[in-house]
Amino acid sequence: MSSTLQTLDRGLLALEIVSEHKEGITIAGLAEQLGVHRAIAYRIVTTLEAHALLTRTPEGPVRLGAGITLLASRFEPQLHAVAQPLLKTLAKATRATAFLSIAQGEECVVTLVAEPDEGMLRVSYRVGSRHPLTRGAAGIAILAGRAPQDDDSPEVRQARAEGYSLTRGQLQRGAVGVASPIAAARLRAGIEACVGVVAMDDLDTERAIREVKASARQLAELTGQ
Template sequence: MLESQASAARGETVQTLDRGLRVLELLAKEPEGLLSQEVASRLALHRTVAYRLLNTLLEHRLIQRMDDGRYRLGMGLISLARSVQPQLQSAAVPELTRLAEELGATAHLTVADGSEAVVLTTIEPSRTHMHVVYRTGFRHPLDQAASGIAILAGREAQSGERTQVTRARQKGYAVSRSEIQQGASGIAAPIHVMGRPVEASIGIIILGDIDEDIVFPHIIAAAHAISLQLH
């Protein structure tokens, strides 16, 4: 009897954890945030269950509640993200900072997670009146946006891949316009580590068009500098 009760309790705990992780994954795809009832609807949860999950995540700072009642990913996730691939991040931060300041754009380090690209670290410029806010933890399909396309371009060619990936492989860097955010342009290069498949890229994102001829040497140099530190 006691054993069956313990087993049931463990099953309930696992289900709660699974639901909490699904909430985080959902919010990662919605940078503008979602209302609690929207979370409940998207995940097919009772509103009370969704509310409890959101409150628990809120207590741990994994999400934040905005003034309009919407929930978004919180600062607590940044602390967790910093412990992921610390060597890569340590090598990338100086290059990200240099790109952000020299080019006046938001610089980002992105890694592959299965069929998705995940923003691992971002650095915003300190001397601009306007720049793109690109949140750590944001996810998008790996074959979209310069950051994801650059990762695929650093790998072996695949049948049926997008022409943008093929073109990026030939050029050594990827460029995209309005793929993730309307009006925003991105440019990124793959980070090669000897003996390993490409799993990361470094790049920038700005509002408006990018002057490739001016920007791409900076991006290529940053990717190369990180690669040298990881060899």
């Protein structure tokens, strides 16, 4: 017998479904994806709306509410606390700069960095650095963690299939980046994140891919994904 609460489970699933629809989703559409009657979907939406986790526009579509941002702001420091030692281990194992990046709008933002104690010429990749999601290993990895879209680039589709992205010279000449989406999905607090490394051309990419994917899996487990 399942130990989960069905109503709570449906509410969380509703949040996940809504998060995957940039333009919002109707209650009828949500009910269909949840596999429930429209009246049940309406009650779920109304309850989540009361907690500012969902909102309905005048036109009707349901979107994520401002409460998600508050949860994300509280979750991010916890994510950093868990990620910091993992990034240090990753930087040491790959002898490259290890990082944690998240999505902010249409940009990828570096929120945590760990440098190797020795080794390769380091790449300038600092906390606060940002670039379009469509460029760089981190951005592509985050896009790969989303549900498939018709307009996904070949790079995103390949990263989704392989569990990691590998780019060369997209953000800095001579730089090689490897990144993997955390849990290949949106974190429960509404944060989309990835872990990765970046170095110059002499990066051992096979080892980097192996270590980055392992770190992403471990971080997902430690954050309850």
